[in-house]
Amino acid sequence: MQQVGPAISGGPQRQGGRVLNRASKRRKADPAPSRWSYRLQRLMLTPLFRFSLRLGVPFALTFSLGLVYLSDEARRTELQDVVAEMRANIEERPEFMVHLMQVDGASEDVASAIHEIISIKFPVSSFDIELSNIQKTIADMNPVSSANVHLQPGGVLQVMVDERQVAALWRTHDGLFRLDKEGVYIGIALDRNNYPKLPILAGDGADAAVVEAQELMATAAPLGSRLKGFVRMGARRWDVVLDRDQRIMLPKDDPVRALERVIALNQVQDVLERDLARVDMRLAHRPTIRMNENAVQELWRIKTTAVKVPDNE
Known part of the structure; x- marks a missing residue:
C-alpha cells in the first residue's frame, strides 16, 4: 500500500525550485564596530576631548546660566x-584698622613734612593704604635718601627714613x-x-664737585x-676764597696738592x-703772585723816592 503525505527526510527541502536552509536564516553578528561607533571610541581616547568634556562643558553651561542671571540689571x-557689604565687613574689622603713622630716623622738620605730605585721615583700613605709593612719595623728597614703609602690629604705619646729611652750602643768586x-x-x-664748619660753594657746577x-x-x-x-670757575677748577679779598687759584688737575704747597709756603714765609x-697755582711749574693795587702803588712810591746817587761833578 502506498503512503500518502509529505516525505520526511533529513535533507533539504525544495519549494518552488529553491532550496530552503534554516541555518542560512540565522547569520552570525559581525563583531567589528560600526563606523560611527569606531569614530566615537577614537575621539574618547583623545586627551583634549576628554578634558573639554569633563571641564569645558560644565564651565560653558555655568557661564551661560550666569550670563542669563546677570542680564537683569536689578x-x-x-x-x-552684597559683595561690597561683605568686603566692608572684612576690611573694617579692628585688626585691620591703622590708627597712626610713626616716622623714625628723620629730623623734626623732615618728620613734619612727611606728615603733611602723607595726609591720611586715621583711623583707616589697611586695605585702603598703598604702601608702595607712600614709600615712593617719601623717597622722592629732597631731604630723604631712602625710605621703608610697613605696617606694625597694633595699627601703626611705620616709616623708616634715611635722611641726607648736609655736606656743603651752595650760594646762588636765589x-x-x-x-x-x-x-x-x-x-x-x-x-x-647754623653750619659754621661747612664750606660755602659758589659758581657753575659747584654742586657737582662737593x-x-x-x-x-x-x-x-x-x-x-x-x-x-x-668758587667753581668755568665748571672745571676751584678758587679758594680768603678774607681780605684774597684768592688762591688752583689748577684743574690735583688741586689738593697745589693747595698744600701754598699752605706750606705760608707756614714758612x-x-x-x-x-x-692772588696766588696763582694754575701752572704748577710757575706759581704767580699778584699784589694788591695799594701794594703796587706803595712799591712804585718807594722806588721813586729812593735815594738818588749824586751826579759826578
Whole structure:
C-alpha cells in the first residue's frame, strides 16, 4: 500500500525550485564596530576631548546660566551690594584698622613734612593704604635718601627714613642752599651760622664737585677762620676764597696738592699775611703772585723816592 503525505527526510527541502536552509536564516553578528561607533571610541581616547568634556562643558553651561542671571540689571546691582557689604565687613574689622603713622630716623622738620605730605585721615583700613605709593612719595623728597614703609602690629604705619646729611652750602643768586656729599639739593639754609664748619660753594657746577670741595676744606684747615669758601670757575677748577679779598687759584688737575704747597709756603714765609690779591697755582711749574693795587702803588712810591746817587761833578 502506498503512503500518502509529505516525505520526511533529513535533507533539504525544495519549494518552488529553491532550496530552503534554516541555518542560512540565522547569520552570525559581525563583531567589528560600526563606523560611527569606531569614530566615537577614537575621539574618547583623545586627551583634549576628554578634558573639554569633563571641564569645558560644565564651565560653558555655568557661564551661560550666569550670563542669563546677570542680564537683569536689578540682579547685578543686588549682587554688587552684597559683595561690597561683605568686603566692608572684612576690611573694617579692628585688626585691620591703622590708627597712626610713626616716622623714625628723620629730623623734626623732615618728620613734619612727611606728615603733611602723607595726609591720611586715621583711623583707616589697611586695605585702603598703598604702601608702595607712600614709600615712593617719601623717597622722592629732597631731604630723604631712602625710605621703608610697613605696617606694625597694633595699627601703626611705620616709616623708616634715611635722611641726607648736609655736606656743603651752595650760594646762588636765589639764596643759600644745603647739599649732601653727592651734590643733591636738600633744602634752603636759613642761617649760615647754623653750619659754621661747612664750606660755602659758589659758581657753575659747584654742586657737582662737593666731594672735591670737602677734600679742599680738610686741606685748608690750617687757614682757620680766614677761609670763606670755594668758587667753581668755568665748571672745571676751584678758587679758594680768603678774607681780605684774597684768592688762591688752583689748577684743574690735583688741586689738593697745589693747595698744600701754598699752605706750606705760608707756614714758612707768611705769604698769605702779605698784601696779596692772588696766588696763582694754575701752572704748577710757575706759581704767580699778584699784589694788591695799594701794594703796587706803595712799591712804585718807594722806588721813586729812593735815594738818588749824586751826579759826578
